[in-house]
Amino acid sequence: MAEAVIRIEALFKAYDTPAGPFPALKDVNLAILPGEFVAIMGPSGSGKSTFMNILGCLDRPSEGRYFLSGRNVAELGKDETAALRNRTIGFVFQGFNLLPRMTLADNVALPLVYSGIGHAERRERAQAMLDKVGLGSYADSLPSRISGGQQQRVAIARALTNRPSLILADEPTGNLDSHTSQEIMGVFRALNDEGITIVLITHENDIAAHAKRQVRFLDGRIVHDAPTQQHEAASC
Amino acid sequence: MLGAMLHEAWRAMGANRLRTLLTMLGMVIGVGAVVLMMAIGQGAQYAVAQTISSMGSNIFVVLSGYTSAGGVRSGSGNAPTLNVADANAIAELDGVDTVAPVHWGSVQMVYGPNNWNAWVQGTTPSYLDARSWPLADGAAFTDSDVRAATRVALIGRTVAQNLFGDESPVGKTFRIGQAPFVVLGVLAPKGQNLEGRDQDDLVVMPLTTAQRRVFGTPFQGSVRQILVKAASAEAMPAVEKSIEALLRQRHRLRDAADNDFTLRNLTAVADTAAETTRVMSLLLGAIASVSLLVGGIGIMNIMLVSVTERTREIGIRMAIGARERDILAQFLLEAIIISVIGCAIGLVLGVGGAALANQLAKMTVVVSGSSVLTAFAVAAGVGIFFGFYPAKKAARLDPIEALRYQ
Numbered sequence: 001m002a003e004a005v006i007r008i009e010a011l012f013k014a015y016d017t018p019a020g021p022f023p024a025l026k027d028v029n030l031a032i033l034p035g036e037f038v039a040i041m042g043p044s045g046s047g048k049s050t051f052m053n054i055l056g057c058l059d060r061p062s063e064g065r066y067f068l069s070g071r072n073v074a075e076l077g078k079d080e081t082a083a084l085r086n087r088t089i090g091f092v093f094q095g096f097n098l099l100p101r102m103t104l105a106d107n108v109a110l111p112l113v114y115s116g117i118g119h120a121e122r123r124e125r126a127q128a129m130l131d132k133v134g135l136g137s138y139a140d141s142l143p144s145r146i147s148g149g150q151q152q153r154v155a156i157a158r159a160l161t162n163r164p165s166l167i168l169a170d171e172p173t174g175n176l177d178s179h180t181s182q183e184i185m186g187v188f189r190a191l192n193d194e195g196i197t198i199v200l201i202t203h204e205n206d207i208a209a210h211a212k213r214q215v216r217f218l219d220g221r222i223v224h225d226a227p228t229q230q231h232e233a234a235s236c
Numbered sequence: 237m238l239g240a241m242l243h244e245a246w247r248a249m250g251a252n253r254l255r256t257l258l259t260m261l262g263m264v265i266g267v268g269a270v271v272l273m274m275a276i277g278q279g280a281q282y283a284v285a286q287t288i289s290s291m292g293s294n295i296f297v298v299l300s301g302y303t304s305a306g307g308v309r310s311g312s313g314n315a316p317t318l319n320v321a322d323a324n325a326i327a328e329l330d331g332v333d334t335v336a337p338v339h340w341g342s343v344q345m346v347y348g349p350n351n352w353n354a355w356v357q358g359t360t361p362s363y364l365d366a367r368s369w370p371l372a373d374g375a376a377f378t379d380s381d382v383r384a385a386t387r388v389a390l391i392g393r394t395v396a397q398n399l400f401g402d403e404s405p406v407g408k409t410f411r412i413g414q415a416p417f418v419v420l421g422v423l424a425p426k427g428q429n430l431e432g433r434d435q436d437d438l439v440v441m442p443l444t445t446a447q448r449r450v451f452g453t454p455f456q457g458s459v460r461q462i463l464v465k466a467a468s469a470e471a472m473p474a475v476e477k478s479i480e481a482l483l484r485q486r487h488r489l490r491d492a493a494d495n496d497f498t499l500r501n502l503t504a505v506a507d508t509a510a511e512t513t514r515v516m517s518l519l520l521g522a523i524a525s526v527s528l529l530v531g532g533i534g535i536m537n538i539m540l541v542s543v544t545e546r547t548r549e550i551g552i553r554m555a556i557g558a559r560e561r562d563i564l565a566q567f568l569l570e571a572i573i574i575s576v577i578g579c580a581i582g583l584v585l586g587v588g589g590a591a592l593a594n595q596l597a598k599m600t601v602v603v604s605g606s607s608v609l610t611a612f613a614v615a616a617g618v619g620i621f622f623g624f625y626p627a628k629k630a631a632r633l634d635p636i637e638a639l640r641y642q
Binding site: 053056058059078079082083085086087091093097099101102110111113114115119122158162 | 239240247248251548549552553554555556557558559560561562635636639
């Protein structure tokens, strides 16, 4: 079996609060293999956002180990985790988070700036990514000129531009209507079919249904971890 | 990478043009003030240096003593205590470059319908040497003129204008009383001295002529003062001491007796004047530097606002792989660009202002390359210094908090 993209062992995370430490994650164990499409579900306060921040190397576990592509994240310095976020992980946010003053092409090319890639190649790769999400003709527009669904496509293009092995999407359809949401999920499924590993946070069942595997958090613990029923039925 | 960062800094500054311009204005005023004030201060120093060099450098004046008759004392230069032999003895001392005995007084001169009262210096040809005084026209008198007490004279520009008007004075004859004097040459103009006295309002003639044919002397060969030029500024203290010792010995003064002459060091006066203008120019620079400091604080203030406004942007950049130093460099670069552009505009305005002060107020201004370079270095330094704290603050943001910031 191939090496896990994500392997988490006995992970705990506690926050300091005035009332003492608050345990956000308790003894979480999880392995995600290359090519998986995992939906992480749970009510607010269940710890799924904390878990996502740790997966994205934005936060560090209090205890336990987290291996990303075989490397123990806890042992890495700040610059190295920045490099992981730059090259290994692609982020997609609920609020799209495009930089408003930059053209779409510049937004998509931004991760390449931090990889030290030259201007001509940045431009070329950004254009290719925009073409891939169907917005190639908007390269020189500003984000405010396009719709929310289109902005999220651009955000996906930005996440993909440095060819990561993992896409982390935090409620990517939370700000979109149901029709556009289905479109965006279609984009994710197409990417997953190309072999990209996708981890998606959502609290909507019909969105989670697009994933191949569903992991459910409650009070900082994983309470459910199983393949998606409909998906299995559909694929049989 | 740098190209992309410059581009982004430019875009960030362009997003709020008025604010960027106002921030720059602080630097413009600061640098402009420093450049202008330094130009005025250095101009003043230059003007004083010019005046001082017109007096001649490394000069001592030995004045003869005063007479006392019935309790009425006459003032320095009136007693016949110095003579030409004293001057010759001083010339033999170590560290003495040139010596010129001087006998002076004022006389009424007549040329045609014009007459003029001027100061006469009877001296030797070395006088012009000691005072570094070239001739504008004609030739100087010589030692043989001094020996023969010929009736010749060199005149200053002011005398030439008042006595001869537009005529060329060289070769012309004017009268003192009934005696005719031939003008040998015209002295180059020196302007005012530090006390505001017109140095060009004088006549220089051979010592013996002044002594025998113009003023007369109470004792043969006595002079009112001796001008001494030391070989170098370093030699002056030693020369001063040896002149005093020599004259006391020659005049056979007992240890308890006061000097029967007065020794003056003109360089000390000049040094005081130079020091005064130097302090003034430092003061001007210091005051101007305060405005540069205020400009720097303006930059810091705006950069802090900018970091707060762009918190979310910083979070996004960190999430997609910006390292702390990328964020630091981005904000630092912005601060430096603002201060360097502000500095460049300030330089232009400062130099322009200096030129204007020169044109309108006839003020001597000196814009030196070093003051321009200093202003530029200080501006870049101000950008780095006042940009660093906000940039560090941006780089230290927690990406999770920053992404949540609305």
